[in-house]
């Protein structure tokens with residue numbers, strides 16, 4: 199039986215001290231897409247948060263982000279040239295200082311890179327079509343441009359290695375470019391990159407090939423490589439893909455490449471699809487080729503749920519609960535389970551070091567519903583005033 203406090207060793211030799219990961223979560227803290235003092239403050243507070251901390255989605259290409267920005271100095275982070283290295287070195291160092299692993303999540307945000315449009319750049323998609331919720335122009339990528347993005351994932355991986363990260367996670371979930379290529383709804387191409395299920399997998403496969411090539415040539419032997427996936431894309435009548443197709447994708451990816459783990463992104467880890475009694479972790483777990491390990495995120499916010507989720511996965515991925523309490527893994531490991539904070543309050547606010555961008559996001563979007571968010575709202579005015587100050591406009 200798996201225990202939360204078990205050590206876990208990945209196939210290439212890296213060991214983490216508990217069966218926990220911090221789920222990647224944007225901090226909206228980038229300044230010109232670079233790591234800012236707010237970013238460092240947030241990640242420094244999370245060196246004991248989980249066996250491995252997966253740093254937020256970071257764009258690999260100039261047009262791979264920023265996605266929505268809340269203010270000019272609160273952006274998605276990027277790593278598309280060497281100027282980004284010094285900032286990320288600091289992030290990797292501060293996360294690793296207590297022995298946890300630091301993983302960088304790599305993304306091209308595809309059609310979600312709307313702030314790139316505001317900055318005068320183009321927003322890139324597999325197929326140019328009318329998405330009713332999008333009110334900015336889209337650029338359909340040429341075959342060669344897609345190959346360029348594949349290379350960008352490799353170059354970003356090299357930079358992550360140079361920064362001292364212990365691994366990278368390819369972001370194949372949550373409607374960004376990877377998912378847009380895999381989705382039959384968003385990918386209407388008829389070339390190498392689309393036209394059949396197998397071809398819709400080609401972007402994921404070629405990015406993985408490039409990333410593993412760079413890792414083999416440049417990284418320590420125990421470098422970790424993961425892949426994140428949303429198990430289904432179904433919005434009413436618009437079906438991008440089902441779990442049956444996800445099973446095929448994770449099978450191909452873990453047959454072809456030595457992935458250390460596959461990470462399922464959900465909002466509820468217990469959820470089952472329409473046509474099965476099994477949950478997504480069980481279903482995708484049947485297809486992930488061992489020794490790749492399995493992670494799932496989605497509402498795992500108590501130790502009871504963590505233990506329950508370990509029936510299905512090797513490592514539990516904790517998102518919002520690590521925003522409230524950034525020392526969950528440490529408390530688990532030292533037998534202080536009863537001290538884990540589960541809502542924002544006076545005590546948590548001294549510990550959580552949220553960025554102003556996160557405070558704004560959490561207090562404005564009910565979607566993120568976090569216990570105690572009302573308390574956070576009472577403080578947000580102060581935090582937002584700070585942000586204006588370091589923009590120099592206050």
Ligand SMILES: Cc1cc2nc3c(=O)[nH]c(=O)nc-3n(C[C@H](O)[C@H](O)[C@H](O)COP(=O)(O)O)c2cc1C
Nearest residue numbers: 221222223224254255464495496497498516517518
């Ligand atoms: C504020 C916030 C930011 C997020 N940013 C990312 C991200 O950068 N990359 C990603 O793959 N998922 C992102 N997610 C999704 C989380 O990784 C996680 O899958 C989700 O919150 C469900 O887990 P939870 O219920 O433990 O929070 C984000 C979620 C939140 C709440």
